[in-house]
Amino acid sequence: MVNSPEVDTILRTQAETDDFELGDALLFDKEVMHRTCLLTEGPINRRRAFVMRFIAADSTYDLDRVQKLKPFIDILGYGFFTTFALDVCKEEGELIMESPLFNTTKAQRLIPVKQ
Numbered sequence: 001m002v003n004s005p006e007v008d009t010i011l012r013t014q015a016e017t018d019d020f021e022l023g024d025a026l027l028f029d030k031e032v033m034h035r036t037c038l039l040t041e042g043p044i045n046r047r048r049a050f051v052m053r054f055i056a057a058d059s060t061y062d063l064d065r066v067q068k069l070k071p072f073i074d075i076l077g078y079g080f081f082t083t084f085a086l087d088v089c090k091e092e093g094e095l096i097m098e099s100p101l102f103n104t105t106k107a108q109r110l111i112p113v114k115q
Contacts, residue, residue, distance in 0.1 A: 011033065055096060057110060061089035061091065063090075066086060069085060070086065088101055097109075097110075
């Protein structure tokens with residue numbers, strides 16, 4: 001369970017960290033357990049993160065998984081930063097690319113694939 005002592009132990013003992021420079025990117029898939037390291041004292045008092053998600057054009061909505069995340073969104077107070085999963089679709093199995101969020105940008109979001 002997210003933020004449980006068990007997960008904290010796994011993250012603490014199995015963690016990998018690296019030094020990043022401005023503009024560096026870190027890529028990982030949905031199987032990676034991750035969290036952000038605390039921002040310690042130094043020359044910057046905050047940092048920004050940019051998230052880009054790649055999905056297949058035929059990906060469908062997993063309502064059950066989203067509903068399991070909702071309590072953590074509420075408890076941890078993530079607010080609008082993590083509500084995308086709640087807003088993108090409403091029904092189990094719905095084609096994500098058919099979401100109203102993408103109505104005006106669908107063509108720009110698709111990456112052509114040569115087969």
